[in-house]
Amino acid sequence: MNDTNSGYFIAGTAFPAPPLAPGLYVVATPIGNLRDITIRALETLAAASVILCEDTRMSARLLDHYGIRGRRIALHEHNERAKAEEIVSRIAGGAAIALISDAGTPLLSDPGFPLIRAMAEAGQPVFPIPGASALLSALVVAGLPTDAFAFHGFLPPKAGARLNALKGLSDSRETLVFYESPRRLDDTLAAMAELWGTRQAAVALELTKRFERVHRGTLPELAVQFADTETKGEAVIVVAGAAEAAAPDAADWQAALLAAMADQPLRAAVDEVADKFGLKRKEVYDAALALKAEK
Secondary structure (H helix, E strand, C coil): CCCCCCEEEECCEEEECCCCCCEEEEECECCCCCCCCCHHHHHHHHHCCEEEECCHHHHHHHHHHCCCCCEEEECCCCCHHHHHHHHHHHHHCCCEEEEECCCECCCCCCCCHHHHHHHHHHCCCEEEECCCCHHHHHHHHCCCCCCCEEEEEECCCCHHHHHHHHHCCCCCCCEEEEEECCCCHHHHHHHHHHHHCCCEEEEEECCCCCCCEEEEEEHHHHHHHCCCCCCCCCEEEEECCCCCCCCCCHHHHHHHHHHHHHHCCHHHHHHHHHHHHCCCHHHHHHHHHHHHHHC
16 A cells, blocks of 8 residues: 555645555546546545656646645656556556646547556556546537547648548548647648538637637638637547438439349349449349349
């Protein structure tokens, strides 16, 4: 068990932090409003022997606000692989260590995956301490379906690679969620509008902060709204998935099947029509047998 006696403060009142079992604690922190933190997160951060921070200077604002004085070590994309073995070893020796990112839930477009993988491979315990997430906050206010969604983080910064990434998602039916830099928001929305047309979308800015706002509309409308405009802070873009394709007209595909059967073997004609119209092969095959029987 962790033997720390540290605590934390809320509005000037001190609270003790219960001891922690050894392990790595993945702690979600506020994405803007410092009050969006759970009691369990505060207890965990106060009791941890070490707090791994994406940027210790950024995390100081939160930790100092709640009077949490634990040791802070930087763990970011440039050093996490090198430090993973040492951290795993310390936890195996009985340490309770917390992992936080600059804001929100760690690992979601933030460092931490190599460390979690190393912990899993070593059979060491990892505990999630849930809380704020820009991904989920934007999704629930976007006004788009939430029954199925896919998070794609940051798109490639270069235009060509970004367009290729978007093309690969063109047929995805689920709601799509992206993070984007304020410097590239206008270009990304323009690329989405060009590729995906008038799909409904939302852009969430400054979530949980004083000037929080959500802009909703079609992709072309949002592209015009943000054209040549640099926003403040990272944005979350939520886009409706591809509409389900309309079923092909039965008369059209059956006429095509009849024509194909006139100069091809039955199986070849079935394969051709099933591929062309996006139909199940059995449905086309049964129709082919029926047409053949009518002759």
